[in-house]
Amino acid sequence: MFFMNNCFAKAKYSLGDTPMDTTGISDIRIHNGVYDAFACSSGEVVDSSKLSEDWGRLYFKCLFNGNLDAGNIDFDVGDIQYLKIKRRRVRDTTWIDLWTILPNQTEYVDYENGLWNYTRMDYTVASNVEYEYGLTAVSGNSEGNSYSNSVLAEFVGLFLVGREGSDDIVNGTDLDVKITTKQNRPTNVVNTLNTRYPFVIHNSQNRYKSGTLSALYLSKGQGEEEFSTENTWARRADIEDFLSDGLPKIIKYEDGRIYLVAVSFSEITETEDGHREKVSVSFDWAEIGDANDGDDLYNAGLLDRV
Amino acid sequence: MASKPILTTIIPFDAREDYSFTFSWADGLPQKTKLVIKDNATNAVVYNQEDTTTCYQYKHVTPAGSLTNGYSYNAVISVYSKLANGTYIEDSVSDSIIFSCYSTPTFSFINLETDYTIQNGSFNAKCMYHQPEGEPLDKWWLTVYDISQTEEVFTFDERATGGLAQNFSSNFTGEFTTLEYKGEWDEALEYSFGDVVNYTLPHASNFVAIKDASAGVLPGNADIWTPVLVVNEVVAGLKSETQYYFRAQGLTKEQIPLDTGYIKVSCRYDPTIANSVVTLTNCPEIGAVQVNSAFKKFVPTASSTPIFIDDDELDLRTEGTYISFSDNLNIRQGFSLQIYVRALHQNKLICSWQDGDIMYYLHWRAANYEGSENLKYWAELTSSAEPSCFYMSDILDLEDPECQLYFYITKTNMSAYGHNHYVYNINISDTFVAPD
Numbered sequence: 001m002f003f004m005n006n007c008f009a010k011a012k013y014s015l016g017d018t019p020m021d022t023t024g025i026s027d028i029r030i031h032n033g034v035y036d037a038f039a040c041s042s043g044e045v046v047d048s049s050k051l052s053e054d055w056g057r058l059y060f061k062c063l064f065n066g067n068l069d070a071g072n073i074d075f076d077v078g079d080i081q082y083l084k085i086k087r088r089r090v091r092d093t094t095w096i097d098l099w100t101i102l103p104n105q106t107e108y109v110d111y112e113n114g115l116w117n118y119t120r121m122d123y124t125v126a127s128n129v130e131y132e133y134g135l136t137a138v139s140g141n142s143e144g145n146s147y148s149n150s151v152l153a154e155f156v157g158l159f160l161v162g163r164e165g166s167d168d169i170v171n172g173t174d175l176d177v178k179i180t181t182k183q184n185r186p187t188n189v190v191n192t193l194n195t196r197y198p199f200v201i202h203n204s205q206n207r208y209k210s211g212t213l214s215a216l217y218l219s220k221g222q223g224e225e226e227f228s229t230e231n232t233w234a235r236r237a238d239i240e241d242f243l244s245d246g247l248p249k250i251i252k253y254e255d256g257r258i259y260l261v262a263v264s265f266s267e268i269t270e271t272e273d274g275h276r277e278k279v280s281v282s283f284d285w286a287e288i289g290d291a292n293d294g295d296d297l298y299n300a301g302l303l304d305r306v
Numbered sequence: 307m308a309s310k311p312i313l314t315t316i317i318p319f320d321a322r323e324d325y326s327f328t329f330s331w332a333d334g335l336p337q338k339t340k341l342v343i344k345d346n347a348t349n350a351v352v353y354n355q356e357d358t359t360t361c362y363q364y365k366h367v368t369p370a371g372s373l374t375n376g377y378s379y380n381a382v383i384s385v386y387s388k389l390a391n392g393t394y395i396e397d398s399v400s401d402s403i404i405f406s407c408y409s410t411p412t413f414s415f416i417n418l419e420t421d422y423t424i425q426n427g428s429f430n431a432k433c434m435y436h437q438p439e440g441e442p443l444d445k446w447w448l449t450v451y452d453i454s455q456t457e458e459v460f461t462f463d464e465r466a467t468g469g470l471a472q473n474f475s476s477n478f479t480g481e482f483t484t485l486e487y488k489g490e491w492d493e494a495l496e497y498s499f500g501d502v503v504n505y506t507l508p509h510a511s512n513f514v515a516i517k518d519a520s521a522g523v524l525p526g527n528a529d530i531w532t533p534v535l536v537v538n539e540v541v542a543g544l545k546s547e548t549q550y551y552f553r554a555q556g557l558t559k560e561q562i563p564l565d566t567g568y569i570k571v572s573c574r575y576d577p578t579i580a581n582s583v584v585t586l587t588n589c590p591e592i593g594a595v596q597v598n599s600a601f602k603k604f605v606p607t608a609s610s611t612p613i614f615i616d617d618d619e620l621d622l623r624t625e626g627t628y629i630s631f632s633d634n635l636n637i638r639q640g641f642s643l644q645i646y647v648r649a650l651h652q653n654k655l656i657c658s659w660q661d662g663d664i665m666y667y668l669h670w671r672a673a674n675y676e677g678s679e680n681l682k683y684w685a686e687l688t689s690s691a692e693p694s695c696f697y698m699s700d701i702l703d704l705e706d707p708e709c710q711l712y713f714y715i716t717k718t719n720m721s722a723y724g725h726n727h728y729v730y731n732i733n734i735s736d737t738f739v740a741p742d
Contacts, residue, residue: 025637025661029628032654032670035620036646036710037741040631045642048714050739052644053585055600059641060631062606063741066617070631071604085597098597117600125595133597134547135584146547151586151595159593172593252593 038062038070055117080116080137087122089292090130090150096294098122098133098303123161124250124297125153126258158215161250162242163301171239173215175227176273176280179253181211184286209259213251214271214282229277239281240268248300250291260291260300308333308397311364311385316405318441318560321373327366329383329400335362336385338394343368346378346404356386376439378406406560411437413446413564418552424544424573432538433554433566446556446564448539453549455568460541544573606631623649640728645713646741652707656685657715665690668715668732672707685713685732699732712738 030038037051039061045052052058060070082102086095101118125131134148157174186206190199218227219235243249243263252258264286270279289296297303311331319325327341339360343353352373357366366383373379380402386394416434435443450460544550549572556564587596609628613621622628643657650656652672659666666689672681683704687697714733 025641025659026635027630027632028635028643028657028659029630030645030647030657031622031628032625032651032656033622033647034615034649035622035629036618036648037644038629038631038646039644040637041642041644042637043640043642044716044718045644045714048642048644048733051646051741055585055602058600058602059635059637060602060604060606060633062620062629062631064614064618064620066614068606068608068612068620068629069604070606070633071602083599085599116602117598119596119598121589121592121594121596123592123594125593127593131586131595133584133586133595135599147584148547149584149586151588153588153595155588155590155593161593172591 035062035064037064080139082138083116083118084136084138085120086134086136088132088134090132094294095134096292096297096303123159124291124302126252126256126291127153127155127254128256129153156254158213158254159250159252160239160242161252161302162245163247171217171242173217174254175218176214176216177253178214178282179211179251179257180213181209184208184210208287210264210284210286212282212284214280216278216280232277232279236270236279236281243268243281243283248288248302249285250302251285252291258291259285259287260289260296260302261285262288308385310398311336311383311400313381313383313400313403316381316403318406318408318558318562320410321371321375321407322409323370325368327368327381327383329364329366331364331385331398333397334387336364336397337361337388338386339366340384340386340396341366341368341381342384343373343379343381346380349380352379373407375407375409378404380404406441408441408558408560408562409438411435411441411443411558411562411564413443413554413556414566415552415554415569418569418571420570422569422571424571429541429544429573430538431541431552431554433556435537435556435564437558441562442559443537443564444557444559444561446537446554448541448552448554450541450544451551451553451568453551455551459550462539548573604631605633607633619648623651640717640719642717643713643715645715646710646738647713648710649708650711656713668713681707683707685734687715687730687732695730697730697732699734702734702736704736709736710740711736 028040039052040059041052041054042057042059045057046054052061055072061072062068062070080103082100084097085099085101086097088095099120101120103116122131122133130150130152132148132150134146136146155172157172158177158179160171184206185202186204188201188203190201192198217235217239218229218232248260248262250258251261262285263283265284268281268283270281272279289300291297294303309332311329314328314330316327338356338358340356341353342351344351353368355368360366382400382402384399385397387397388394413433413435415431417430417432431448433446433448435446437443448460448462449458451457452459541552549570551568551570552566553568554564554566558564585598585600587598589596607630609626609630610624612629613624615621620629645657647656650670652670654670655667656670657668666687668685668687670683670685672683674680675682680703683702685699688694712735714735716731718729718731720727720729
């Protein structure tokens with residue numbers, strides 16, 4: 001049948017109904033050609049212009065790179081006891097163990113179809129740093145191959161990060177951010193009677209940064225880039241609660257600075273700058289560890305010990 | 307009657323350097339020695355010197371350049387005692403021994419250097435052996451150590467080379483400036499000969515030969531081919547994120563020891579290149595990185611030994627061959643297939659799948675439409691059920707019928723009013739983002 005110059009029902013069974021599936025598709029075969037890739041996904045592919053990377057929906061993907069491997073690992077999912085996720089700065093040698101993930105902590109495990117899926121957020125990254133994440137599956141007390149990938153962490157503004165799992169883990173703003181820092185190295189100058197110059201004594205190993213941080217926190221408005229000036233006192237109250245909970249925090253800024261800190265003085269002050277809704281929150285802080293060191297992050301409670 | 311001194315067996319040495327002839331003598335310490343060396347072929351004396359500098363020592367040192375590499379010699383040593391009047395008296399003369407002089411062989415890795423990063427779990431380590439006078443390599447062995455150099459993580463037994471290099475024996479003694487090559491080779495590699503020459507020399511699976519082609523620089527040697535032996539061994543089981551030391555050693559036929567030394571390399575490979583296991587997303591709005599992993603095991607089966615093209619494509623053009631994806635597969639809902647394929651057989655089956663008792667067949671069709679000179683191409687989907695379903699792709703004009711195509715086939719659930727109904731859709735494109 002021609003309709004608007006198109007062959008509308010092109011062949012004998014064009015208008016026939018698709019037979020109903022009964023027990024499900026169990027075998028797919030390819031023939032008669034030179035195949036570069038072949039993939040099968042559940043439902044439609046989000047971006048059908050390229051080969052799917054969405055392993056949450058892929059049944060299999062075969063790239064025929066000298067082998068027929070169509071999954072993305074070389075061991076049985078059912079054998080995995082747990083996963084170990086670690087992180088390091090690219091070109092660094094030391095890994096930080098981030099998480100151990102057990103099957104009941106994943107978003108989706110389907111042993112029958114050999115699938116394991118999880119998502120985690122790493123809030124302890126600095127800006128402008130390329131990180132490498134490694135994943136190792138542990139089965140029967142032996143570790144499998146380490147799979148790794150890298151990403152450039154980038155963000156704008158200032159973030160205050162608390163312990164994972166807390167209600168308000170991360171507080172970000174890029175408004176009126178002012179960070180002043182100083183390097184501390186406690187010393188004593190001992191003046192003597194019989195020499196022209198005094199002694200300078202470093203009685204402790206202390207060597208840390210401290211400073212003052214001030215920023216304007218507004219609530220998110222309707223639009224992507226918009227802020228709301230209504231009820232900013234509530235937002236500030238949340239921030240002040242967060243800062244005064246006595247727990248270690250991470251301060252990180254867009255230029256790459258990252259500090260593992262404690263709020264070092266009891267006052268968290270609000271300063272009005274010409275308008276009652278333009279109020280900056282400021283507080284003093286002192287470094288209590290290395291934000292790039294796994295042990296320090298564990299000790300501060302910002303990472304669970306793996 | 308004093309006993310004879312005995313010259314120590316001489317491993318071939320490089321005549322361009324000083325060499326110390328050592329000996330033993332049972333009757334005390336010599337106060338002077340005299341060494342006479344003759345060309346073993348002509349018996350012409352090439353060295354006849356006394357040495358008092360090594361008084362009271364069992365050695366005689368020949369200065370660099372006294373002999374010539376590539377020749378065999380015989381040598382005898384005389385020992386002297388000093389009389390009260392200051393004159394020397396010859397006590398006795400040794401028996402003669404035969405030895406050869408050879409340039410120091412080159413034995414080095416050609417595809418490894420310090421701090422090299424191996425990007426795979428296995429590595430084909432290749433060593434080049436070269437000795438200008440044609441002294442053949444007799445055997446070699448390779449050891450891979452862990453970072454502490456204490457544990458051997460890989461080794462293979464001494465491997466005899468069969469003296470392949472002997473075929474090009476010569477007495478070339480100069481240094482290379484420009485090189486030519488001959489032999490059968492399969493890829494270009496950068497060869498380095500000391501600090502004299504860097505020359506891109508095709509590499510052979512066993513050996514190539516090189517010669518000095520810098521006419522006028524070394525007259526007389528322009529047509530002399532000297533052997534380069536390339537030996538290789540595949541090292542498997544290397545772990546990613548690990549450092550190793552590679553060391554190859556060997557012996558020439560005349561027992562000259564060879565050693566590449568310890569070469570520190572790193573091994574780092576990314577098994578996720580093929581199928582990403584760890585997906586990372588920068589989330590600037592919350593200053594975090596999202597880490598997602600989803601992985602599964604899936605092993606299809608082949609009807610016969612699969613044929614791969616350049617480790618990048620699977621060749622199923624042979625009639626009757628196929629790959630079956632059925633490992634625990636059970637798709638009950640809508641699904642999509644993505645196929646990147648080229649060189650499809652016209653009017654043949656491309657893809658088939660089984661849904662319960664019903665088979666579905668996707669064929670690649672080519673035909674002339676009436677009034678058209680060129681073939682038109684399309685794909686059509688039918689089923690084994692009666693009546694069969696019929697789906698057809700758009701009709702394509704292809705300049706190259708063997709060009710790579712991208713098939714995107716979807717089965718979508720269009721159920722409504724309690725009536726289950728699925729619809730297939732077939733899209734074909736010859737312009738697309740190629741998979742990795």
